Amino acid sequence: MAILVLGGAGYIGSHTVYELIDYGEQVVIVDNLETGHIEAVHPKAKFYQGDIRNRAFMDRVFEENKIDAVIHFAANSLVGESMTNPLKYYDNNLCGTKVLLESMVAHRIDKIVFSSTAATYGEPENIPILETDKTNPTNCYGETKLSMEKMFKWTGKAHGLRYVSLRYFNACGAHESGQIGEAHAPETHLIPLILQVPNGIRESITIFGDDYPTPDGTCIRDYIHVTDLAMAHIQAVQYLRAGNTSNIFNLGNGVGFSVKEVIETARAVTGHPIPAVIEGRRAGDPARLIASSEKARQVLGWNPQHDDLSKIIASAWKWHKGHPDGFAK
Numbered sequence: 001m002a003i004l005v006l007g008g009a010g011y012i013g014s015h016t017v018y019e020l021i022d023y024g025e026q027v028v029i030v031d032n033l034e035t036g037h038i039e040a041v042h043p044k045a046k047f048y049q050g051d052i053r054n055r056a057f058m059d060r061v062f063e064e065n066k067i068d069a070v071i072h073f074a075a076n077s078l079v080g081e082s083m084t085n086p087l088k089y090y091d092n093n094l095c096g097t098k099v100l101l102e103s104m105v106a107h108r109i110d111k112i113v114f115s116s117t118a119a120t121y122g123e124p125e126n127i128p129i130l131e132t133d134k135t136n137p138t139n140c141y142g143e144t145k146l147s148m149e150k151m152f153k154w155t156g157k158a159h160g161l162r163y164v165s166l167r168y169f170n171a172c173g174a175h176e177s178g179q180i181g182e183a184h185a186p187e188t189h190l191i192p193l194i195l196q197v198p199n200g201i202r203e204s205i206t207i208f209g210d211d212y213p214t215p216d217g218t219c220i221r222d223y224i225h226v227t228d229l230a231m232a233h234i235q236a237v238q239y240l241r242a243g244n245t246s247n248i249f250n251l252g253n254g255v256g257f258s259v260k261e262v263i264e265t266a267r268a269v270t271g272h273p274i275p276a277v278i279e280g281r282r283a284g285d286p287a288r289l290i291a292s293s294e295k296a297r298q299v300l301g302w303n304p305q306h307d308d309l310s311k312i313i314a315s316a317w318k319w320h321k322g323h324p325d326g327f328a329k
């Protein structure tokens, strides 16, 4: 039996595939390569290029392979873009998941691990954020991910499908080999953008807002290493295989760093002065997001290994230094 990884050529998807294969699992990948990279596809995985919105294609994948569980990363995931082009997010994230679920139900595939986000909470009521806290997304990306979670819930009730939704905080870092890492075009995420400065690609980093109600005025986020996220997916599949009920888990380190602190740490790691320029706030950004991941630790036995921001940034730097243009030749 194989695990089907949708979006397995993307950032978190490719790192999860690497861990699954190290773990001895058989892996089938589906990716439309719209934002994923063929170079990030693990050579031992079976690869299909195609789109989850294509029902006939998804049916063929389920018919040609013995699939035990699905891990679903295939979605658009940029906060800023979701605010300017919301219908793109409804189309890919929600319509894609609807087609996927129809095909899963038809083929009696009953386990799915889903890539969700801290953006489902919106402006948090409490810090650290618990899974039971109110969900009220402040951007369309978070709204579509929350709707996807609800689609799993109701489909599960009707058709016996079980799901684990993993609400990631800020994914960062790269595989220890330095062979795969974060590569978005255009890049919008803080750490890769900061590292473009010592890589000679940009002259400075822009800070989006220094008037937030935080100690230094910049947004605080919980940065979690991509390999730790990958491990949680393996544990979530095991949890479902063991017959457990559907569940939702936060994944973060439980520690917050401001944008200014991240830049300062990157200066120390790279030895580059990394000039910073303050600009206005970015639409849809909550001031502070920090996870409580106690539930994932208790229930899944998740134990993140990378809790030091310098080491996380050093792992990202190893990848970006060796691949300044991402996967481009």
Ligand code: UDP
Binding pocket: 079, 170, 188, 189, 190, 191, 193, 205, 206, 207, 208, 209, 219, 220, 221, 259, 282, 285
């Ligand atoms: N950010 C920034 N400058 C940038 C990119 C991001 O100040 O060039 C800030 C952004 O406003 C947020 C934090 O860095 O507060 C993390 O943003 P990112 O896009 O990496 O992740 P998100 O929190 O949106 O998932």
